[in-house]
Amino acid sequence: MTFQCPPINTTWSGWALYYVVPVTSLCPNRRRMGSLKFYNCEQCGNDFVSRTALRYHFRAKHLGKVHCEKCGREVLRxxxxxxxxxNHERMTAERQGCFWDMPPKREAKFVAIEMSTSCRMCPRKFGTIHSREHHEKQDHQFTASKRAQMATGFSxxxxLDYKNPTELKRFVEEKLRPVPGPxxxxxxxxxxxxxxxxxxxFPLPIARLIKGGSYIKGTDTQGWSDVDIVLFSEAFENLEDCKKKLPEVIDxxxxxxxxxxxxxxxxxxxxxxxSLRFHFKCYKNHHGHSFDIMPCYDMLGxxxxxxxxxxxxHKIYLCNDTDEIQLYSMSLLQxxxxxxxxxxxKVKDLIRLVKHWFRTSFAKxxxxxxxxxxxxxxxxxLITIxxxxxxxxxxxFSLIQGMRAILMLLVRYPEMCIVWHxxxxxxxxxxxxxxxxxxRPFILDPANPTLNVCENSNAWDEVAxxxxxxxxxxxxxxxxxxEPWLFTNDW
Incomplete structure (x- = not known):
């Protein structure tokens, strides 16, 4: 594992690095760098060297598509x-005869692939984080004070109001860590x-099954856990056949x-x-598990x-279909x-603590x-590890020392560059x-060299x-x- 911030083809200013392309005053959709003109797509923020290239891009990628108001994804009208x-219809608790509170919402996809260059206030996406931030300030007046108001919500x-390590340790043991015993x-x-x-x-023969989620990893809490189940079947002839049959199999x-x-x-x-998702009430209704069931073609073995x-x-790297990337990534769950x-x-206790901090410190x-x-x-x-x-x-180690180190790193999120090999x-x-x-921040998935797990979030400044x-x-x-947290003194 390495933690570093090497230079990237330009000059540094401390650790954080951004290269800003100025926008000309001649045309709102045109950028100029040196003697070259770049034409900007208003739909996604990407730059092109000619109007013809921009026109071709728009016809190929955006023509006939609209943004879904619920998730911001671009789909055919x-x-x-x-x-x-x-993707968005949810059966109500009354229709299902539900008798427990809705657990926390899970990520929208098994492997998140939404980029950090999408706006927080509208469905628009941009080519760079800088252009996204510029849009948020200009079009939504997303100032520092507004960010503070929309981000902070200590419950x-x-x-954070505990006074000593003993209180924190007792909270983890009594409220977060699953209770052992019967x-x-x-x-x-x-x-x-x-x-x-x-x-x-499952309606198809199962060749292999792999399990994941916080319950399997040992990072679950007393009141909540999630379980991922990937079912590989030889009934799927190939990836395309799997995509075609998935809706029927899941239904x-x-x-x-x-x-x-x-x-x-x-x-x-x-x-x-x-995937198929459901909540399962476990053991005398004391807590629940969120299940995510994912049928798949076994591409890796x-x-x-x-x-x-x-x-x-290499196949994942070349793939441009987001649904196919989801299927590829299921093979890496193990x-x-x-x-x-x-x-x-102890590390898993620290993970539970950081997750609890996220759940209780941010405004909804x-x-x-x-x-x-x-x-x-x-x-x-991954950040905790x-x-x-x-x-x-x-x-x-002291949980307070570990928690403090993590928060200090989150404050300096543009410096994060974490890789395992x-x-x-x-x-x-x-x-x-x-x-x-x-x-930046950059945390490469230890099982997938094509995935920066930080790119899913567009609110790292709020986290900081x-x-x-x-x-x-x-x-x-x-x-x-x-000791052994003295390295944080350099932060």
């Missing part, structure tokens, strides 16, 4: 209703039973689960393009060679799970900033290309603001860096 039905159950055993038994039910109800699985003996404890949620894995990465699962119990999105996206839970897990590794992988070589062409076009405010709270009052 004639398929908008189908898109909304597949009464946050941990309840935990019963929960594991019921979770395994529902997975077996899914296998029985069939959902119908069978609704008719099962466990139907009263299952509440179906939204169905995505590639259980034990791929290094060469085959490199070829697999490696992502193994990476997080290998952490110590409103109609005005409904396109805001905070970092994914997977990004939070990287900080622990920077400290030398201590077995025992367990599954891909630093000399591989795919890694080099991904690294060369990186945007809330982290800065949090460091001023009583929990960190007078706290100084101690």
């Amino acid at each position: 004639e398929t908008l209703q189908d898109h909304e039905a597949a 009464p159950d946050n941990i 309840a935990s055993i019963a929960c594991a038994t019921e979770t395994e039973a529902i997975i077996n039910l899914i296998k029985e109800c 069939d699985l959902g119908k069978r689960l609704k008719k099962s003996s466990w139907a009263s404890r299952i509440m179906m949620e939204k169905r995505t393009q590639s 259980p034990a791929p060679s290094t060469g085959f894995k490199q070829s697999f990465y 490696y992502q799970v193994e990476f997080i699962k290998a952490s110590t119990m 999105p409103t109609a005005q900033n409904k396109f805001r996206r905070l970092p994914s839970s997977y990004a939070i897990e 990287s900080i622990w590794q920077l400290a030398g992988k201590p077995v025992f 367990k599954h891909y070589s630093p000399n591989s062409m795919i890694f080099k290309k991904a690294f060369q076009k990186q945007t 603001h809330v982290a800065r405010r949090s460091l001023l709270k009583p929990l960190f009052n007078g706290v100084q860096a101690k």
Whole structure:
């Protein structure tokens, strides 16, 4: 694992680096750099060297498409209703006979691929983060004070008003860490039973099954966990056949689960393009699990060679279809799970603490900033592990020291450049290309050299603001860096 910020083809100003192309006053859609003119697409923010290239791009990428008001995604006008039905319709608790509170909302996709260059206030997307930020200031008056107001929302159950490490440790043990004993055993038994039910109800023969999510990784909490199930079937002839059959397979699985003996404890949620989602009330209704069931064609296999894995990465890198990228990425779930699962119990407690901080420190999105996206839970897990590794992988450490180090890093998010090389070589062409076009913050998925997990969030400046405010709270009052966290003194 490396944590560094190498120079990128231009001059530095400290750690943060942005190259700004000035906009000419001659034409609102034209940019000038030296003697060259660049024509800007208002729809997505990309630049082109001629009007002809811009016109060709618009016809190929945007003509006949509209933005979905609920998610901001660009879809064909004639398929908008189908898109909304597949992605946004949610059956109400009353219709499903639900008897528990709705758990926290999960990420919209298994592997998030929305870019950080999309606006927080409207569906528009841009070619660079700078152009997106310029648009937010000019068109939405997104000033620093407005950002602070829309970002900060400390709830009464946050941990920042605690006065000492003992209170924090007690909170983690009593409120966050799953309770061991008979309840935990019963929960594991019921979770395994529902997975077996899914296998029985799956309409195709199953060649291989892999499990993921916070419950499997060991980063779940007392009241909430998620479980990802990927079902590989040889009934899918290839990737295209899988895409074609997925809607029917997912619908069939959902119908069978609704008719099962466990139907009263299952509440179906939204169905995505590639998965079936539902909430399962576990063990005497004390808590719930959010299940994400994903059928897929097995493109990687259980034990791929290094060469085959490199070829697999190359296919992902060349793929421009977002739905196909989702299917490719499902094969990598087992490696992502193994990476997080290998952490110590103390690190997993720190992950739980940071996730709790995210849930209790940020204001809820409103109609005005409904396109805001905070970092994914997977990004939070990777940031926590990287900080622990920077400290030398201590077995025992202070949770306050670890939490403080993470918040200090979030304040300096443009400096984040985190890479692991367990599954891909630093000399591989795919890694080099991904690294060369990186945007900051940069955390490369340890199982996928084509994915910067930070790109999903378009609100890192809000994260930094809330982290800065949090460091001023009583929990960190007078706290100084101690071994092995002294490296934070340089921040």
